[in-house]
Structure formats: structure tokens, C-alpha cells
Amino acid sequence: xxxxxxxxxxxxxxxxxxxxxxxxxxxxxxxxxxxxxxxxxxxxxxxxxxxxxxxxxxxxxxxxxxxxxxxxxxxxxxxxxxxxxxxxxxxxxxxxxxxxxxxxxxxxxxxxxxxxxxxxxxxxxxxxxxxxxxxxxxxxxxxxxxxxxxxxxxxxxxxxxxxxxxxxxxxxxxxxxxxxxxxxxxxxxxxxxxxxxxxxxxxxxxxxxxxxxxxxxxxxxxxxxxxxxxxxxxxxxxxxxxxxxxxxxxxxxxxxxxxxxxxxxxxxxxxxxxxxxxxxxxxxxxxxxxxxxxxxxxxxxxxxxxxxxxx
Amino acid sequence: xxxxxxxxxxxxxxxxxxxxxxxxxxxxxxxxxxxxxxxxxxxxxxxxxxxxxxxxxxxxxxxxxxxxxxxxxxxxxxxxxxxxxxxxxxxxxxxxxxxxxxxxxxxxxxxxxxxxxxxxxxxxxxxxxxxxxxxxxxxxxxxxxxxxxxxxxxxxxxxxxxxxxxxxxxxxxxxxxxxxxxxxxxxxxxxxxxxxxxxxxxxxxxxxxxxxxxxxxxxxxxxxxxxxxxxxxxxxx
Numbered sequence: 424x425x426x427x428x429x430x431x432x433x434x435x436x437x438x439x440x441x442x443x444x445x446x447x448x449x450x451x452x453x454x455x456x457x458x459x460x461x462x463x464x465x466x467x468x469x470x471x472x473x474x475x476x477x478x479x480x481x482x483x484x485x486x487x488x489x490x491x492x493x494x495x496x497x498x499x500x501x502x503x504x505x506x507x508x509x510x511x512x513x514x515x516x517x518x519x520x521x522x523x524x525x526x527x528x529x530x531x532x533x534x535x536x537x538x539x540x541x542x543x544x545x546x547x548x549x550x551x552x553x554x555x556x557x558x559x560x561x562x563x564x565x566x567x568x569x570x571x572x573x574x575x576x577x578x579x580x581x582x583x584x585x586x587x588x589x590x591x592x593x594x595x596x597x598x599x600x601x602x603x604x605x606x607x608x609x610x611x612x613x614x615x616x617x618x619x620x621x622x623x624x625x626x627x628x629x630x631x632x633x634x635x636x637x638x639x640x641x642x643x644x645x646x647x648x649x650x651x652x653x654x655x656x657x658x659x660x661x662x663x664x665x666x667x668x669x670x671x672x673x674x675x676x677x678x679x680x681x682x683x684x685x686x687x688x689x690x691x692x693x694x695x696x697x698x699x700x701x702x703x704x705x706x707x708x709x710x711x712x713x714x715x716x717x718x719x720x721x722x723x724x725x726x727x728x729x730x731x732x733x734x
Numbered sequence: 735x736x737x738x739x740x741x742x743x744x745x746x747x748x749x750x751x752x753x754x755x756x757x758x759x760x761x762x763x764x765x766x767x768x769x770x771x772x773x774x775x776x777x778x779x780x781x782x783x784x785x786x787x788x789x790x791x792x793x794x795x796x797x798x799x800x801x802x803x804x805x806x807x808x809x810x811x812x813x814x815x816x817x818x819x820x821x822x823x824x825x826x827x828x829x830x831x832x833x834x835x836x837x838x839x840x841x842x843x844x845x846x847x848x849x850x851x852x853x854x855x856x857x858x859x860x861x862x863x864x865x866x867x868x869x870x871x872x873x874x875x876x877x878x879x880x881x882x883x884x885x886x887x888x889x890x891x892x893x894x895x896x897x898x899x900x901x902x903x904x905x906x907x908x909x910x911x912x913x914x915x916x917x918x919x920x921x922x923x924x925x926x927x928x929x930x931x932x933x934x935x936x937x938x939x940x941x942x943x944x945x946x947x948x949x950x951x952x953x954x955x956x957x958x959x960x961x962x963x964x965x966x967x968x969x970x971x
Contacts (some may be wrong), residue, residue, distance in 0.1 A: 445781045445790075447936040448870040448910070448928075548935070557870045557911070559930040606741035606749040651756065652867065652874070654781030654788025656747035678783050678867030686744030714745035715793045722794070 424488035425538060427571040428522065433479040436542055436561040436573070439472045441550030445654070445677045452552035452560065452673050455632060455696030456533055459497035459592070461725060463537035466494035466514045468581030473541030474551035476567070478534045480699075482525020483567065487517040492539035492581050498531030498594065498697060512591055514583035514733065531594035531697040540578035554674055556633065587729035596702045597623070598694050601709050601717065602660065602685040607650060610682040611662070615643035619660075619684055620706055624668060628700040632674040634661075635695050637704070641666030644682060652680040658687035658695075660706070670695055688714050690721040736763070738809045740802040745793060750805055751786040760785055761864055761876075762814035765941055769817075770808040776801065782865045782940050784874070820941045822860060822971040825908070827899050827946045828954035829853050829921035834898075837918040841901070845884060853948055855879045856899075856920060861906055863942040871910035871928030871936040875944065878906040886916035897922045899946065908944075910936075921946075924958035925968055937968065 427434075437460070440453025454460035454477055461471045476483065482500045487493075495502050495511050502509045503524045509515050511534075517523070525534060544551050544562050553561025562571060608616065624639035648664040655661070659671045661681045670687055672695070685706065687695060698704060709717075736754040743749045750767070754760045768782050771789055776796030781788040791801055829835045830849070842852045861875040878901065886902035891914060894900070898909045900917030907917050910927035923946075927937045938944070949957070960966035 443779045445779055445788075446866060446940070448866045448868065448872050449936070547930075557928070557930055557935075559870075559935065564930050603742050603744050606743050606751075651784045651786075653749060653751070653783040653786040654743075654747075654867070656743040656749075656788060656790070658744050676868050677781055678865070683743075686742070686747070688745045690745075711742055711745065711798045715798070718745050718793060 425542070425573040425575060426486045426488060427483055427567050427569060427573070428486060429484040429569060430567040430571070431478055431481040431483045431525070434483045434567045435477050435553040435555065436474050436544055436567070437477045437552045438474040438550055440552050440673060441548045441560070444548055448677045449548065449557060449559065450554060450674050450677060451657070452554045452632070453550070454535060455673055456497050456535070456693035458693050458725065459533075460535045462512065462586060462728065463494045463496040463535045464541075465728070466496070466512070466581070466584065466586070467492040467537045467539040468578060469537055469539065469541050473537065474544065475535055475537040475542060478525055478536065480532060481527045482534055482536075484522065484524040486522045487519060489519055489575070490580075491517050491575060492583070493517060493523065494537045495525060495534055497534040498528035500528050500534045501526040510585065513585035514581055516580070516583065528699075531592075532699050533696055538575050539581060540576035543574040543576045556674060583733040584730045585733055587731050590729050592694075592697070594697050596699075597704070598698060599705045599707050600691040600695060601688045601714065602706045603688065603711055603714050604685045604708050607682040608684050610645055610650070611684055612643045612645055616684070618642050619668070620708055623703040623705050625703050626698045626700050630700065632672055634672055634675060635670040635698070637668045637670065639667070642668060642684065648682050649680055650682055652678045655679050655683070656686050657689060658692055659683045660685045660687060672696065688717065690718050738806060740805060742798070743788060747788055747790045748798065748801060748805070749786055749788050754785065756784045758862070761862070762817060763812050765817055766812040766814045767805075767809055770812060771805055774801070774804050774808070781867070783867060784864060817941070820943055822943045822945060823938065824945050824947050824969040824971070825923050825925055826949040826953065826957055827921045827923045828949050828951055831921075831951045831954070834922035834951070834954065835920050837900070838920050841884065841918045841920060845882065847881070852882075852920070855881055856901070856906070857946045857948055861944040863938050863940055863944060865940045866936065866938060869911050869913060869928070871938065873908060873910070873927070873938045873944070875906050875908070878904060880904070882906075884918060887918065890914050890916040894919060895922065896926070896928075897924065899923060922954070924954050924961055925966070926961060
């Protein structure tokens with residue numbers, strides 16, 4: 424059992440999301456930065472899809488009620504256990520009564536906490552992920568509150584290890600993300616497409632798990648910004664009438680009626696999710712074959728994580 | 735033969751779009767395509783809409799070109815006559831209550847219809863659920879009588895209660911969750927189209943038909959209490 428002493432501004436329970444529900448208007452949800460989330464689970468010996476916590480901007484303070492392994496990955500939030508500093512991207516062993524605190528993120532936006540065994544809230548439609556707008560999944564469909572008690576599934580203590588420095592993401596303040604153009608890139612002028620691909624866009628503070636709202640040079644449409652409503656893929660870059668792009672994320676609406684100029688590749692979503700308000704991103708177009716090659720590389724990288732055994 | 739376009743939607747999805755006017759025929763062809771494509775190896779899930787199907791796939795199991803070929807073959811073979819019979823769902827709706835149907839009288843005046851005639855027209859047809867989208871359990875409905883066509887609100891409301899039944903443009907709409915919106919609200923159903931606490935949170939699916947049945951405020955309150963207690967089942971024909 425984990426007891427939440429202070430939840431931070433927005434801490435939710437997430438796993439790798441629920442499939443098959445988009446046709447009912449229910450998004451997949453799940454951890455935005457899947458790389459960081461999966462590494463956290465592996466550090467504590469969990470299956471990749473075990474449920475953990477996603478912490479936004481400032482982390483929670485929580486107490487372990489039993490001896491367990493945890494790991495903190497993702498955004499660089501200073502970690503203390505009973506007041507003593509502890510490393511990120513490492514297996515951490517807790518004793519009953521230990522109090523863990525995650526501070527304000529110094530780089531990146533979202534940190535992940537995995538607990539050995541995984542958090543055991545009920546599965547809803549095949550997943551423990553929280554969908555805040557739909558009040559679905561997680562703990563009563565909401566963000567965590569002070570006093571919440573999170574049951575944890577039983578598990579064996581893992582052998583501690585840490586991720587090698589070279590494999591730790593850096594979360595810089597300017598990023599370039601790969602996109603595949605379409606499905607409605609033909610609804611933009613050549614100049615509009617050039618603007619999209621050659622100018623930086625700043626993350627706006629009203630961004631959330633539904634979408635990354637961006638601000639920058641206006642992207643020009645050929646003839647209007649409305650389309651007949653259709654399905655929205657993860658990473659779709661929607662451009663409404665004001666010409667400002669929105670990258671749609673894990674909690675997105677399932678369909679919509681605005682033109683979509685491009686789609687951010689799945690293996691780049693985590694980096695978009697780590698961008699803080701005011702930081703910038705640029706888009707770089709690649710073809711589908713290249714996108715699939717890079718996806719396979721990202722999968723292979725997870726299979727060969729450079730590990731360092733801890734003493 | 736109606737042509738079909740495959741448009742890339744990133745590395746994990748393809749948007750399949752038919753070049754045909756929106757209508758019942760296309761809706762049924764797309765539903766048949768949806769059923770066929772959903773069974774293809776490597777396809778994870780699909781999202782139908784007015785004239786497109788968004789197909790999510792696993793590129794480690796099926797390549798983009800191979801998937802587009804398989805979808806094109808499935809499209810040539812679709813047979814809408816093989817679709818399973820659609821459900822007819824009765825949705826009780828309370829109209830004559832100034833709190834629940836707060837635009838009813840105003841719409842009747844604007845359309846130059848009596849309130850009785852307005853309700854009679856709105857409940858006189860079976861609506862077709864084209865697809866569910868935008869919000870959890872939110873149906874896109876077709877089939878509204880043309881006499882009820884009305885411009886949408888010039889200034890959308892910031893909040894419309896869940897269950898509100900409205901009209902706007904040529905469409906009828908039921909709000910599955912509380913949300914902003916530009917529809918004129920004629921009444922409210924006590925039935926939940928989306929209930930996160932329920933074992934099956936979403937009531938409707940693409941292809942369902944929907945019929946509104948007028949109830950009074952007493953019946954509304956009774957059904958609402960039964961819904962809250964998990965003791966109400968909608969009538970499905």
C-alpha cells in the first residue's frame with residue numbers, strides 16, 4: 424500500500440492505455456512518455472503495462488506502507504527518501520514507513536513512479552489508466568488526493584539496477600519532432616506547409632493530456648479550416664481557423680472537424696509530452712517507410728537498454 | 735465503383751476516405767468495410783465517421799502498403815446486405831418542462847410551429863446513429879425531419895447539461911456529457927448515454943436507430959432515480 428501525503432498539482436494513475444474504445448468516443452489515455460514509463464516498470468521488475476503514477480510539473484510526497492521497490496523516471500524531479508537524496512532511473516528499495524518526495528521538475532514536465540507489483544486499482548475497459556475528462560479509470564476517475572491509499576500487487580523484490588547515463592533522455596528546451604504529413608496536408612497552401620515545417624512553435628500553458636496547444640507563425644489554409652468530421656489519430660496536428668497547431672495526445676477527442684496537417688510519429692509523443700510551457704518545438708517531415716524504420720529502432724532500443732548493476 | 739483513398743495518419747494509423755456523398759448507402763458500406771477491416775491481422779481498432787474509417791494498425795505486423803491493399807480488396811467485396819440487424823433504442827425524453835426543455839417554446843415560435851407539433855415531429859422518426867465521437871458516448875444522428883431545420887445558436891452556451899436533446903442546423907443531438915454547445919434544447923432524457931460507473935459505459939453504437947418517446951416530469955424523475963440506482967434498462971427492439 425502507498426499513501427499519498429501530498430499529490431502535487433496533477434498526479435494520475437496510468438498504464439499503457441485502453442485499446443478498442445475509440446469507436447465509443449473513449450480515448451486510449453495511458454502514460455504520455457511511454458519510454459520513461461516502461462523503463463520505470465522494468466527497474467522494479469514489473470511487466471511494461473503495470474500501472475504507475477504520472478506526475479506533472481511537481482511530484483507527490485508519499486509513504487510506503489510495506490517494503491517495496493520503486494523507480495522514478497522522466498522529468499528531472501529531485502527525489503528524496505526520508506530527506507536523503509536518491510537517484511532517478513534507478514531501482515530504489517523502500518522500508519515500511521519510508522517517505523518519498525519528488526520536487527519541482529528542473530527539466531521535462533512529467534515524471535513516472537513505478538512500484539514493484541504495480542498499483543492495483545480496478546481495471547476499467549481493460550486498463551487502469553485515468554481519463555480525467557471522462558471521470559474513468561484510475562482511482563475513481565480522478566487525479567490523486569491527499570490521503571489516498573493505493574493498493575499494490577504482490578511481487579518479488581527485483582535485483583536493483585540503473586539505466587546508463589548515455590540512455591537517459593535530456594529534455595532540452597528546444598526539440599525537433601518527426602511528423603508524417605497528412606491526412607489533410609492538401610488543405611494548406613505551399614506557404615502554409617513551409618511555415619509549419621520551418622518555424623518554431625512555443626508550447627502554451629493551457630496544454631494538457633488531451634492536446635499540446637502551440638503558438639507561432641499562422642499556418643495558411645487553402646479554403647477554410649473545416650472538414651467533414653473524421654477520426655483523430657494519436658499525434659494528429661490539427662490546425663483550426665486561427666492557424667495555430669494543436670498536437671492531439673493520449674486523452675484526445677476521438678473525432679473532430681478541423682483540418683489535420685500532419686501526424687507526430689508515435690515514438691516522438693513522449694518528447695512532446697515533456698515540453699514545458701514556453702519551450703519550443705519544430706516539425707520535420709519524414710515518409711512512412713522512414714517512420715516505420717525509426718519505430719523499429721525505438722522498439723529495439725527498449726529491448727537493449729544499457730544497464731548498470733547496482734552494488 | 736466508388737473510389738476509396740488511403741491517407742497516412744502517422745506511423746500507426748491510416749485514414750480511409752470514400753469519395754461518395756454522405757448518406758445511408760455510404761454509411762452501410764462503411765459499416766461493412768469496418769467489420770471486414772477490423773478482422774484483418776495487424777489491425778488494432780477502427781474509428782468510423784461520416785465518410786471515413788480511421789484504421790489503427792501495428793506496423794510491426796503489417797506494412798502500410800500491404801494494409802492499404804487489403805483495405806482496397808475488402809472495399810471491393812463489401813456487402814451491406816450482410817450487416818447484422820440494427821438495434822432500435824427508445825429514449826424517454828421530457829419536453830414540457832421549462833428547466834429541462836428550456837428552448838422548446840422559443841424554437842416553436844421561431845419555426846412557426848405549435849409546441850405539440852414540434853414534439854410530434856421530433857418524435858415521429860427513427861434517427862440513425864452514424865457514429866459515436868468527439869465525446870464519450872456522443873452520437874452523431876441522421877434523419878431529422880426537414881421542418882425542424884434551424885440555424886445553430888449564434889453564441890454557443892458554455893455549458894449544456896448531459897442528457898439534453900437538441901436541434902441545430904439539420905441535425906438532432908443528445909449530449910452524452912455536460913459540454914459547451916450550439917444546439918437549441920428541446921428536452922432532456924434521464925437515460926445516461928455515458929456512465930463511467932457502468933460496466934458498459936457507452937449506451938449507443940454506430941448503426942443503432944434511436945426513437946424519442948415523450949414522458950412527463952414525474953416519469954422523468956422516476957426514471958432518473960432508477961438510472962442512478964442502476965435499476966433502469968432502456969427498451970431495445
